[in-house]
Amino acid sequence: MNDQAKVLFFATLREITGVRETTVDFPRGANIADIKALLLAKYPNLKTSMDIIIMAMNHEFAFDENLVPDGAEIAIFPPVSGGGVDGDRVPTIIAIVEEEIDINGIVGQISSTTTGATCIFSGIVRGLTSRGVHHQTEELEYEAYRAMAESKMHQIATEIRSRWIEVEGIALVQRTGRLVPGMISVIIACSSSHRDCGIFEAARYGIDRLKEIVPIWKKEVSKDGEVWIEGDYFPQRGE
Known part of the structure; x- marks a missing residue:
């Protein structure tokens, strides 16, 4: 009896595959390595990319030995491109948006009467790429x-x-869609009672980790063509 999984x-x-989504049938007891083999048989053009692909299953990173349950959602992608209230804390804001990012609004959302400092990292689309x-x-x-x-x-x-x-x-806010030079693509913001409470280091850590483990990619479009910008970080077990 075969099980089935959705693959994104x-x-x-x-x-490379020409599809956003497909389904695969697999024997019960199969693992991620088996799914890779099935996908390679279905899409031979994946062969040149098999050494660098990352797999996820049900929104968590997956590795070759992980067993695949029936009805699983599996995602296959390259290395990534470069809320709620916690007790008495002000909110944690997590958002992926298509509209312009409102920095002032975000600062207001992560501030309270005890806030004396905020640190904001904003990523901006460059017009000249080196x-x-x-x-x-x-x-x-x-x-x-x-x-x-x-x-x-x-x-x-x-x-953090x-x-x-x-x-x-x-606040961690990422914008998706088509952005032109000068537009803000991502915001990492942290607030605290004082500037010496770690907010500079925390914001830096936030953007560094986002570029490591959050599945977001960017395609660069220039007059010479289009190219996907991929990173070189491979998630470890437990991430």
Whole structure:
């Protein structure tokens, strides 16, 4: 008796296969390595990418030995591109949006009467890219595996709170879709009672972790063509 799983493809792997979503039938007791083999048989063009793909199952990173249950949602993607209230704390804001990011609104949401400082990291689309040969960027197209991305953003907020206990409010907001140079693509913001409570380090940690474990990718569009920008970080077990 066979089980079935839904498989989602993102970024370059979506373009290689030509599909966003498919289903695979597999024998009960199969693991992620077996699913990879089935996908490779179905999409031979994946062969050149098999060494760098990342797998996720039901919104958590998956590894070859993990057993696949019937009805699982599996995602296959390359390395990523570069809320609620916690007791008396101000909220943790986690959002993936398509509209313009409202920095002032975010600061207001993570501030309270005890807030004396905020640190905001904002990522901005560059017009001139120095990666390789200098060239002009016309736009970036951001794509996210939303359900898993939001889960991992919550995980990052939890990690921040465990490392910097005096941080009060946290916001991680990522914009998706087509963005032109000068537009804000991501905001990491932290608030606290004082500037020396770790908010600078926490915001830096937040953007670094987002670029490691949150499944968001960007395609760079220039007059010379289009290219997906992929990272080189591979998640570890437990991340």
